[in-house]
Amino acid sequence: MTGSETPRGASVVVIGGGVTGLSAAWWLAREGVDVLVLDKGIVGWEASGRNGGGCSHYQSPLFAEEQRLWPMMDELLGYPTEHQSHKIIFGINQKQVDYYKYIAATIRGHGHRVDDLTGDDIRRLVPLAGPNALGGLYAHTGGQANPQRTVQAYAWALQDHGGRILQHTPVIGFERIGGAVTGVVTTRGVIGCDHVLVAAGPQGGQLMSLLDVDMPMAPARAEMVVTEPCEIMPLRAVDGNGLYGRQTARGNLAYGGGPHEWIDEVEPDGPKARPTTPLVRNLAARVAGLFPKAAHLRVIRSWAGVIETTPDGRPILDRLKDPGNVTVATMSGVGFGLSPASGHALRDLIIDGTCSFADISKLGLDRFAGLEPDWRQRKGWFTEASKEFNDHAALAG
Amino acid sequence: MSADGHLPNDRFSQVGRHPAPQKRYDLVVVGAGEAGVKAATEAAAAGRSVLLVDEHPLDPGLIGLDVPYLFGGRATAAVQTPSRLMEHVFAARPALEAAVEAGVELELGVSCWGLYVNGPNLQTLASPVIGLADLDRAWMVGFDAAVIATGARDLVLGFPGWDQPGVVGARGFAALTDLYDAFAGRRVVILGTGELALATAETARARGIEVVALVEALATAQGDPARLAALGAPVLLQTVPVKATGGIDGVEQLTLRSLADGSEQTLACDTVVMALGLVPQIELLDAAGAKIVRQADRGGFVPQVAADGQTSLTGVKALGEVTGVDGADTAYGLAWMQALMAATPGDTMICQCEDVTRADLLDLRPPRYLGEPSTQMRRQSLARLAEDGPVNQDQIKRLTRACMGPCQARRCREQTAMAMAIGTDTALGAIPLAGYRAPVRPLPLKVIGETAESPDLTNNWDVWFGIPDQWIPYAAIGTDEEPDHWAYIAANKYL
Numbered sequence: 001m002t003g004s005e006t007p008r009g010a011s012v013v014v015i016g017g018g019v020t021g022l023s024a025a026w027w028l029a030r031e032g033v034d035v036l037v038l039d040k041g042i043v044g045w046e047a048s049g050r051n052g053g054g055c056s057h058y059q060s061p062l063f064a065e066e067q068r069l070w071p072m073m074d075e076l077l078g079y080p081t082e083h084q085s086h087k088i089i090f091g092i093n094q095k096q097v098d099y100y101k102y103i104a105a106t107i108r109g110h111g112h113r114v115d116d117l118t119g120d121d122i123r124r125l126v127p128l129a130g131p132n133a134l135g136g137l138y139a140h141t142g143g144q145a146n147p148q149r150t151v152q153a154y155a156w157a158l159q160d161h162g163g164r165i166l167q168h169t170p171v172i173g174f175e176r177i178g179g180a181v182t183g184v185v186t187t188r189g190v191i192g193c194d195h196v197l198v199a200a201g202p203q204g205g206q207l208m209s210l211l212d213v214d215m216p217m218a219p220a221r222a223e224m225v226v227t228e229p230c231e232i233m234p235l236r237a238v239d240g241n242g243l244y245g246r247q248t249a250r251g252n253l254a255y256g257g258g259p260h261e262w263i264d265e266v267e268p269d270g271p272k273a274r275p276t277t278p279l280v281r282n283l284a285a286r287v288a289g290l291f292p293k294a295a296h297l298r299v300i301r302s303w304a305g306v307i308e309t310t311p312d313g314r315p316i317l318d319r320l321k322d323p324g325n326v327t328v329a330t331m332s333g334v335g336f337g338l339s340p341a342s343g344h345a346l347r348d349l350i351i352d353g354t355c356s357f358a359d360i361s362k363l364g365l366d367r368f369a370g371l372e373p374d375w376r377q378r379k380g381w382f383t384e385a386s387k388e389f390n391d392h393a394a395l396a397g
Numbered sequence: 398m399s400a401d402g403h404l405p406n407d408r409f410s411q412v413g414r415h416p417a418p419q420k421r422y423d424l425v426v427v428g429a430g431e432a433g434v435k436a437a438t439e440a441a442a443a444g445r446s447v448l449l450v451d452e453h454p455l456d457p458g459l460i461g462l463d464v465p466y467l468f469g470g471r472a473t474a475a476v477q478t479p480s481r482l483m484e485h486v487f488a489a490r491p492a493l494e495a496a497v498e499a500g501v502e503l504e505l506g507v508s509c510w511g512l513y514v515n516g517p518n519l520q521t522l523a524s525p526v527i528g529l530a531d532l533d534r535a536w537m538v539g540f541d542a543a544v545i546a547t548g549a550r551d552l553v554l555g556f557p558g559w560d561q562p563g564v565v566g567a568r569g570f571a572a573l574t575d576l577y578d579a580f581a582g583r584r585v586v587i588l589g590t591g592e593l594a595l596a597t598a599e600t601a602r603a604r605g606i607e608v609v610a611l612v613e614a615l616a617t618a619q620g621d622p623a624r625l626a627a628l629g630a631p632v633l634l635q636t637v638p639v640k641a642t643g644g645i646d647g648v649e650q651l652t653l654r655s656l657a658d659g660s661e662q663t664l665a666c667d668t669v670v671m672a673l674g675l676v677p678q679i680e681l682l683d684a685a686g687a688k689i690v691r692q693a694d695r696g697g698f699v700p701q702v703a704a705d706g707q708t709s710l711t712g713v714k715a716l717g718e719v720t721g722v723d724g725a726d727t728a729y730g731l732a733w734m735q736a737l738m739a740a741t742p743g744d745t746m747i748c749q750c751e752d753v754t755r756a757d758l759l760d761l762r763p764p765r766y767l768g769e770p771s772t773q774m775r776r777q778s779l780a781r782l783a784e785d786g787p788v789n790q791d792q793i794k795r796l797t798r799a800c801m802g803p804c805q806a807r808r809c810r811e812q813t814a815m816a817m818a819i820g821t822d823t824a825l826g827a828i829p830l831a832g833y834r835a836p837v838r839p840l841p842l843k844v845i846g847e848t849a850e851s852p853d854l855t856n857n858w859d860v861w862f863g864i865p866d867q868w869i870p871y872a873a874i875g876t877d878e879e880p881d882h883w884a885y886i887a888a889n890k891y892l
């Protein structure tokens with residue numbers, strides 16, 4: 001819906017049409033809640049459409065719900081997500097193998113089955129692996145899905161349930177009466193609401209500051225590469241060698257990892273650019289290292305996405321006390337896989353005030369009370385424009 | 398804080414992680430066409446160090462993928478040994494000799510796959526660099542100034558049977574004839590009657606290749622009537638190809654339909670040359686973030702340039718056809734696409750790499766490997782999506798996979814945009830450019846990969862951001878176990 005007309009209001013207004021906002025809106029719409037998603041651009045255009053598609057966040061309180069929901073999502077949504085459960089992670093050196101054992105232990109701690117894999121096991125299960133495969137794990141849980149298809153699936157599914165989406169409509173302010181937000185101000189006018197969910201990714205902090213709420217986050221750019229398709233592996237959710245990623249249902253290898261670049265601040269209307277760098281060469285070498293039998297495959301694309309990170313790298317899922325009808329979400333780097341569960345949790349916070357299926361109390365905003373204002377500097381989460389480059393630019397200019 | 402008063406950067410960030418290139422030139426020129434050679438020669442004559450690269454003779458694998466031109470499987474076996482074509486390429490471009498004499502360092506058979514300069518959200522490069530590759534390896538070269546003179550490629554529009562050997566583009570044809578002397582056809586039908594079609598026909602004639610006919614969807618011939626007449630070949634107006642058929646070696650005949658009376662005729666030929674338009678090869682510039690504008694009468698999307706070719710990127714100029722092709726009116730291509738869509742069925746392939754038909758695109762059908770679409774899915778379509786906001790080719794690409802394949806959308810980018818415009822009744826100019834991505838040449842992992850990962854990078858490589866807190870099991874947060882997890886992760890996670 002673009003509609004030349006701006007809707008006057010909705011019971012719940014969701015700011016941000018990434019996976020987090022869309023999933024929450026879908027959970028609400030399925031229950032008949034009058035929900036409207038606003039996005040400054042197209043749904044899923046930012047991190048939600050640019051990620052690795054990994055769905056195994058064993059460190060999260062939402063892990064059990066993530067694992068429960070994913071195998072049902074195609075049916076629940078009515079559209080394909082390309083989800084595949086189970087996951088292999090393997091290393092090509094001892095350090096990697098040792099760390100993957102720690103991951104295996106953590107997943108087992110949740111009561112899920114995880115098998116240890118030898119090099120030979122890996123070569124049997126992963127046709128693209130080579131003589132350097134040393135050891136790893138096979139988790140009977142986790143897995144991957146196609147982010148781009150999933151984003152659109154949420155969007156269509158919530159529309160099928162009567163929810164609404166308004167694209168190209170940035171939120172630029174809030175209207176407040178007493179302790180409550182009564183409307184969001186957009187470039188197309190004011191839209192009234194009973195409740196507002198802020199799920200605006202890297203712009204979430206800026207929006208919350210308009211409500212005098214401090215939501216600390218730092219944006220950064222992260223890169224991935226993708227090859228041409230090759231024969232489909234029996235299990236496509238395979239990563240390791242310091243990479244995250246997957247083989248797509250089409251057969252492409254899509255992987256990321258390695259260094260990111262911190263960004264000062266993202267413009268309210270979106271990152272000006274999302275460039276990739278010569279890191280593509282390091283990523284390509286790591287992919288070929290993981291899959292020596294794929295070394296002949298051609299790299300056909302690379303891309304970058306901008307992702308926000310909180311000071312401890314963990315999500316924030318919280319319903320505020322003041323204003324009391326505002327719920328906030330930032331998924332801080334793990335939001336795609338967790339989206340079926342984060343949407344459920346947000347639905348619960350919005351409707352019931354508390355999450356019904358997991359203790360998420362440690363993901364509250366109040367954990368950052370007393371944070372030093374210069375926390376980003378202290379952590380080194382900044383980028384100074386490279387001096388050499390600027391000297392050069394002055395010469396060339 | 399370090400001794401010099403600077404705060405230390407996150408060790409897992411890109412700061413300091415882009416190594417300075419081993420070689421640097423005052424000027425790097427990409428593309429040894431007329432514009433590129435001229436710029437290189439002048440700079441060298443003025444005493445500057447200049448590197449001029451050109452990807453011809455191409456990697457035979459790229460020729461097979463129709464990168465950068467539509468070669469359409471009509472190259473002879475000669476292209477399998479690029480080293481033997483080196484002299485052909487050198488001889489076909491006489492100005493190269495003078496360039497070398499002026500001191501230009503010339504690298505033929507070297508493609509440029511990436512252009513990297515600092516800009517918004519990229520501040521960590523130590524210097525501007527371009528990525529180069531030959532058949533065996535890739536490397537980076539630094540520059541003070543760069544000239545992108547990558548020219549133009551073929552505008553490709555599909556009709557039934559275009560996805561078999563023997564359907565080539567005008568630029569593909571010109572490269573195979575003039576540059577490589579490796580064209581495998583004998584009898585060609587040319588689509589189009591404009592300047593490009595005329596030049597194609599004249600080249601064919603000069604080489605003793607039979608021109609069976611020129612075909613024009615519009616009611617009038619576009620090119621110079623005298624030159625057209627001189628060809629002596631039939632010019633079929635208001636006519637479109639409706640089917641190319643043949644055998645394992647590709648096209649053997651082409652069936653044409655008159656739009657005036659619906660009558661059909663079949664011509665024997667081994668090659669169909671599409672001479673319907675040219676598309677500026679802006680991929681390096683677009684991927685690097687240069688400002689791109691649309692010039693409908695000069696091939697569509699072009700970099701915004703000043704009179705001297707300066708782009709919006711510091712130190713980077715664009716010269717020659719990459720800045721726009723005179724006479725390459727996108728309205729002409731669009732009129733052809735309209736005629737083809739009206740005359741040929743929806744199951745006509747639009748994206749060869751990903752096996753997407755025009756109907757798939759307009760229905761937003763998910764790829765076939767996902768099985769039969771659900772009832773809900775069947776209710777969706779491009780036209781319905783257009784109700785949600787202006788259609789965007791990158792979004793459609795994600796859903797249908799049209800333009801996602803190894804040819805990097807050189808065969809389908811423009812026709813997909815046109816089909817979207819026609820299918821949703823949108824002006825072609827309102828469809829945003831589907832973004833280009835590096836590497837702008839498809840290169841094997843083992844070629845583009847930097848196998849010598851620096852110890853610094855290895856020691857500071859994390860799968861994600863290197864934040865131990867992020868990976869501590871939730872149950873352990875705030876308990877006695879948390880510090881142990883933190884310490885273990887911090888010591889062992891970086892792989």
Ligand SMILES: Cc1cc2nc3c(=O)[nH]c(=O)nc-3n(C[C@H](O)[C@H](O)[C@H](O)COP(=O)(O)OP(=O)(O)OC[C@H]3O[C@@H](n4cnc5c(N)ncnc54)[C@H](O)[C@@H]3O)c2cc1C
Nearest residue numbers: 016018019020040048051052054171201305334335336337
């Ligand atoms: C390269 C990369 C790889 C990743 N890999 C994985 C992975 O494998 N697994 C995983 O789980 N996660 C991964 N992630 C993280 C994941 O993508 C994000 O956590 C997730 O997409 C966050 O979704 P979101 O909806 O919260 O935010 P976003 O996707 O950022 O969406 C926010 C939306 O809000 C909109 N918006 C912002 N401001 C406004 C405004 N003022 N008004 C209206 N709309 C506004 C934006 O346009 C945007 O669409 C990866 C991320 C990147 C970049």
